Amino acid sequence: MRRLDPVRHEGKRREILEAAGRCFVRHGFKGASIAAICTEAGISPGHLYHYFASKEAIIGAMADLRLTEMAQRFHDVAADKEAIPALLAELRRKKSRIRQATPMVLELLIESGRNPAIAKIMRESSRRMRDLLAELLRKGQASRQIDPAIEPETAATILMGVLDGLKIVALREPKFDTEKGLVMLETMITRFLMPPANGAQRDPGIADKRPDRALQ
Amino acid sequence: MRRLDPVRHEGKRREILEAAGRCFVRHGFKGASIAAICTEAGISPGHLYHYFASKEAIIGAMADLRLTEMAQRFHDVAADKEAIPALLAELRRKKSRIRQATPMVLELLIESGRNPAIAKIMRESSRRMRDLLAELLRKGQASRQIDPAIEPETAATILMGVLDGLKIVALREPKFDTEKGLVMLETMITRFLMPPANGAQRDPGIADKRPDRALQ
Amino acid sequence: MRRLDPVRHEGKRREILEAAGRCFVRHGFKGASIAAICTEAGISPGHLYHYFASKEAIIGAMADLRLTEMAQRFHDVAADKEAIPALLAELRRKKSRIRQATPMVLELLIESGRNPAIAKIMRESSRRMRDLLAELLRKGQASRQIDPAIEPETAATILMGVLDGLKIVALREPKFDTEKGLVMLETMITRFLMPPANGAQRDPGIADKRPDRALQ
């Protein structure tokens, strides 16, 4: 005579997770108290433990949620676009959400240095995004829109770092004109990825003094 | 009956700050306890309050120290170099220190979103670095090593973001081949900053479909 | 529309009580949680309260069960035997069950010092055992197998204490050679109970310096 309703259960779990998310953004992982999360979620302190075994578990579930949905959305964006436009689209999407979600992802990054469970989740998510991005770059190289000398895996990692850097800019300079910055970042990425001008010999610049290493 | 030897006092303060730094790296701001810091510094809990009024004050002093020394070192590096080489030198220096110092700077960034005192210190430090970098870019433009179409202030901010992004790469993928990544990052920056090839018409790429906006 | 099948009800009650027993042995009365008992019994927390009004009630029922069955089994053993053999038989039975049941009976003893309800149950059970044992001793005295100078009630109490002491030996020294100990205990009881050698004047020993008091 079972009556556990998995849908309701999962729904409540999600609600609590979202409340916890708001608290984490406001106060950080350590700073957000169970009591505060429960108040935010509208439940009693004890009841939270029907859904999560510990605060750690909440943070873990949070990491899973945030990083998975980040990878998923990037996947969606990438699905129906060419390489460079897909990348720039992700950039624009990120900008619009940056104020709210950023601190938590950064905190997950820091936490992953101390919490192996989080580290595992994050490595997995990073790997998925990187593979997707590298695949995108390879497609671009096949269609000659991206410099074939660029090694896709490494470039994917670097580009992810650049996207992350954008988040930090937002923290460092809250009043920064993001639209302006975004356009310039697009330029940077485009110039980085596009193939050298047809036939012409591009000025190699400093890095190109060791072109085999640089682009391989 | 001397009251205080300011030099000794300042020295002890610094020692405590360094001990605190080690604790902060290990456990975060909230996670590092006064007791742990005192143990690490080899003093008693009560005595710590002769040097710092509160834990907040320690974090503040820490922000001051870390961000100031970061700006200062960048200043040193930039002093006697041309624009692009200076930037790349900073990049290389960062790489060597990245494993240890990064989490704390990230934590300061996050803390600054919650703690106005830290935010103030960080904005000041960011401003100094950005101005310096912009000045460098301007010098590069004057000597025709850097694309004159680039707006220095915005580019400086973006470049700082890229440097920060490198830190995150290190957290995301601890086993990442940093040397390879570094070389590729150098390529990216170089291609971004260098002026278009002389006389030749560079393929504008996607972003260049709106070149006036992109390069401001 | 039947309301209740008393047999089924009682059966389930017993099942729960046994599950609770296993938990009590593992974790003690305070340490065993209702949740753990329910898991062990395979029912839901709410449902347990159809059978028992409270945790206290479970402990009470447990005391009833354990102490009653202990008295009952002693009764069975004693039924068809002579005095001393019956006592020794009980001793042997106890030895075989001692590892598992002991801690809970001890815990009931302690609990009875704090919980009047338990104390009442235990006094009743003790009284039954003592009366039975005293009766046995009296029968032994009538058939001249037991020293007539021994006062049956007091001796019964002492003998019960000795049986209990055996439990503690098992706790104190888990590796104790119980067979050896048992044989020696049998010797002790036998020497205590048996009448002085016929006609011979037994060496009174130290205690016998006040024989009237010692043997009452």
Added chain:
Amino acid sequence: MRRLDPVRHEGKRREILEAAGRCFVRHGFKGASIAAICTEAGISPGHLYHYFASKEAIIGAMADLRLTEMAQRFHDVAADKEAIPALLAELRRKKSRIRQATPMVLELLIESGRNPAIAKIMRESSRRMRDLLAELLRKGQASRQIDPAIEPETAATILMGVLDGLKIVALREPKFDTEKGLVMLETMITRFLMPPANGAQRDPGIADKRPDRALQ
């Protein structure tokens, strides 16, 4: 410039331990709350942790204290007496203290089934008492006051069990006439230990049907 005063520290520790002891007797290990112990000791809840790392540690220290002082006192009693008188003296001493200390020792016994640290302490204490008692028995055998057929180690263990059994009697029957019981117990022990009557052939009783096993 150290100023830690080990004497004061140890004194306070002892005070707390005694307060904890009173609480443990009243409510048991699990039932006695840290808050209650602190109130009883007249300190704040947090301060207790300057002296004990955890509640477990308190129980451990308690076990150490109680069992050590029990062994020590038995040692003192045994020092200047003959075998049987020493044993009976310990018995009398135990009786006078039995109402208060018993439940805690029993609780330590139970706890030792669940807590290896306590178990270790207790085994050590048991071993010391048993060795001392066995030594006493051996001396008694040498001076012909104790039956030489008795194996000292096993008998020592059994006798300790009997002493413990006395504690349980006190719990089982709070109104039991302990003086009467004590005298009878003395008789039992005396009859058990004393050598067979000189020259006379003692009625072997039931156990003596296998005398080689029983007394060896």
Added chain:
DNA sequence: GATGAATGAGGTTTCATTCAT
């Protein structure tokens, strides 16, 4: 009968901070 969601008091422990010495 049976479930599991829900409560809220109370458990142990941590911690920044103060203060007498």
Added chain:
DNA sequence: CATGAATGAAACCTCATTCAT
């Protein structure tokens, strides 16, 4: 300067119990 005893609020978590379904 320096210590460590001392505080008390608040942290995380557990648990017996109730109740709608």
